[in-house]
Amino acid sequence: xxxEQGIQDSSTIVRRREFPLLGPxxxxxxxxxxxxxxxxxxxxxxxxxxxxxxxxxLGGDSLLAVGIFAxxxxxxxxxxxxxALARSPTIELLAKRIDxxxxxxT
Numbered sequence: 001x002x003x004e005q006g007i008q009d010s011s012t013i014v015r016r017r018e019f020p021l022l023g024p025x026x027x028x029x030x031x032x033x034x035x036x037x038x039x040x041x042x043x044x045x046x047x048x049x050x051x052x053x054x055x056x057x058l059g060g061d062s063l064l065a066v067g068i069f070a071x072x073x074x075x076x077x078x079x080x081x082x083x084a085l086a087r088s089p090t091i092e093l094l095a096k097r098i099d100x101x102x103x104x105x106t
Contacts, residue, residue, distance in 0.1 A: 076101075
């Protein structure tokens with residue numbers, strides 16, 4: 001939001017999260033991993049997220065998780081329980097879980 005002079009109020013600016021990758025970057029390999037990486041990057045405000053990076057260690061929290069899981073439902077047309085993130089905290093693990101859920105649906 002800007003004031004009368006058109007200057008943006010700094011309290012409304014979404015700040016980019018600055019977290020270093022925790023290990024070597026491992027690029028997404030499957031369509032599911034690529035979509036998850038896109039969703040996580042958007043939610044975390046990052047340019048790149050590897051499939052072995054841990055959601056919480058990248059600064060993810062329960063509020064971000066709710067938004068991510070809404071995006072997952074839209075992207076994959078399945079309901080993924082938020083608890084799945086605790087058991088599958090990386091893109092690699094969560095993608096496997098999503099692929100299992102999608103396979104069961106068909």
